[in-house]
Amino acid sequence: MTTTDGVWSDAIGEPAETLLELRGVRAAYDGIDVLYGVDLVVPRGSVVALLGPNGAGKTTTLRVASGLHTPSAGDVIVAGRRVNGARPEDLARHGFCLVPEGRGIFPNLSVRENLRMMTYSGRTFRHVEDVTMERFPRLRDRRSQVAGTLSGGEQQMLAMARGLATEPALLLLDELSMGLAPIIVEELYEIVAQIARDGVSILVVEQFARTVLGAADYAAIMVHGRIAKVGSPDELEAELSTAYLGA
Amino acid sequence: MIESQDRVEQFRAEIAEMKLRDPATSRERLWLGIGVALMVIGAGLGLASYLISHQSTSPLVQNDAVTLGLAGIVCAVIGAALFLRYSLASFLRFWLARLIYEQKAQTDRLLEK
Numbered sequence: 001m002t003t004t005d006g007v008w009s010d011a012i013g014e015p016a017e018t019l020l021e022l023r024g025v026r027a028a029y030d031g032i033d034v035l036y037g038v039d040l041v042v043p044r045g046s047v048v049a050l051l052g053p054n055g056a057g058k059t060t061t062l063r064v065a066s067g068l069h070t071p072s073a074g075d076v077i078v079a080g081r082r083v084n085g086a087r088p089e090d091l092a093r094h095g096f097c098l099v100p101e102g103r104g105i106f107p108n109l110s111v112r113e114n115l116r117m118m119t120y121s122g123r124t125f126r127h128v129e130d131v132t133m134e135r136f137p138r139l140r141d142r143r144s145q146v147a148g149t150l151s152g153g154e155q156q157m158l159a160m161a162r163g164l165a166t167e168p169a170l171l172l173l174d175e176l177s178m179g180l181a182p183i184i185v186e187e188l189y190e191i192v193a194q195i196a197r198d199g200v201s202i203l204v205v206e207q208f209a210r211t212v213l214g215a216a217d218y219a220a221i222m223v224h225g226r227i228a229k230v231g232s233p234d235e236l237e238a239e240l241s242t243a244y245l246g247a
Numbered sequence: 248m249i250e251s252q253d254r255v256e257q258f259r260a261e262i263a264e265m266k267l268r269d270p271a272t273s274r275e276r277l278w279l280g281i282g283v284a285l286m287v288i289g290a291g292l293g294l295a296s297y298l299i300s301h302q303s304t305s306p307l308v309q310n311d312a313v314t315l316g317l318a319g320i321v322c323a324v325i326g327a328a329l330f331l332r333y334s335l336a337s338f339l340r341f342w343l344a345r346l347i348y349e350q351k352a353q354t355d356r357l358l359e360k
Binding site: 019044045078079080081083084085086087090091094095096167169170199201 | 255257258259261265267
C-alpha cells in the first residue's frame with residue numbers, strides 16, 4: 001500500500017465500496033509528465049472535492065479517470081474493475097459522466113436541441129426534457145433560446161442537465177464555478193448537493209475552493225501532479241492557503 | 248445519504264460486462280499496419296521506378312529511378328521486418344496459450360485415468 005493510500009484510508013476510513021479509484025496514476029502530454037502517481041478514491045454515494053492551484057493536474061486527473069487520456073502508468077478502477085484503455089463513450093453510456101471545464105454545450109443550438117443531443121444514450125427526448133426541467137426549472141422558460149445567449153450560470157445548468165439526462169451513477173464536474181458570480185456558484189452547489197442526496201457519487205474539481213467544501217464529504221488538495229493532502233472539508237479549509245502557496 | 252441502489256448495481260454490472268481493449272494490443276496492430284503499408288509503398292516505388300526509367304533514355308532520370316527503386320526496396324524490407332515481428336508475436340502468443348491449454352488438458356486426462 002502506498003503512502004497516499006494510507007492518507008486516504010486515514011481520511012475516509014475503509015469505505016464499504018468505492019465507485020472510482022485511481023492507483024498510482026501517472027500521465028504525460030508529449031512525453032512531459034503531468035501526474036506523478038495520483039491516488040484518489042471516490043466512495044459510493046459521496047462527494048469528493050479535488051482542489052488545487054492552476055496547473056496542478058486536476059483536469060488531467062479527470063481526463064484520465066473518464067478515459068479521455070490514457071495513463072502512462074497506474075490503474076483506473078471503476079466499480080471494482082480496472083478500466084485502463086476503456087473508450088470514454090462506452091464509460092459515458094454506462095453512467096460515467098464528465099461535465100467538462102468550459103461547459104461543453106453547443107452554443108449555436110437551442111436548449112431543446114442541446115438536450116436532444118443526449119438522446120443518443122437511448123433515453124427518449126421527453127424523458128431527457130422531464131429530468132432537466134425537474135432539476136433545473138429555470139431552463140423551462142429558455143427552451144427555445146440559443147444556448148450561447150444564456151447566462152453563464154444557465155449554461156452551466158444546461159451542461160449539468162445534459163450529463164444528468166443519462167442518469168449517471170458517477171458524475172465528474174470540472175471547474176463548475178469558472179467565470180460565474182459567487183451567488184450563482186452557491187446555487188449550483190446546492191443542486192450538486194441535491195444530486196448527491198439522490199445517490200450519485202460525485203468528484204468535483206475546483207480551483208476556488210470555499211464553496212465546494214460546503215457540499216463535499218471529503219476533499220483532497222493536489223499540487224504539482226500529486227495529492228498533497230486528504231481530509232474532511234473542515235480539516236482542509238484551514239490548510240488551503242498553505243498548500244496553494246507551498247509554504 | 249439516500250442511495251439509488253438499483254442504479255449503482257446496474258452501473259456495476261454494465262462496467263463488469265464492458266469489453267476492454269488492451270492498449271498494448273492496439274499498438275501492436277498499429278505497427279502491423281505500418282509494416283503492411285511500407286511493403287505496399289515499397290512495391291509501388293519499385294513499379295514507379297521501372298516506369299520512370301523505361302520512359303527515358305537520359306542517364307540522369309534513370310539514376311533517379313534507381314534511387315527510387317532502392318528506396319522502395321528499403322521500405323519493403325523494413326515493412327516486412329515489422330510485419331514479421333508483430334504477426335509472429337501474436338502467433339507465438341496464441342501458440343503458447345494453446346500449448347499450455349493442451350498440457351493442462353493432458354494432465355487432467357492422466358489424472359482422470
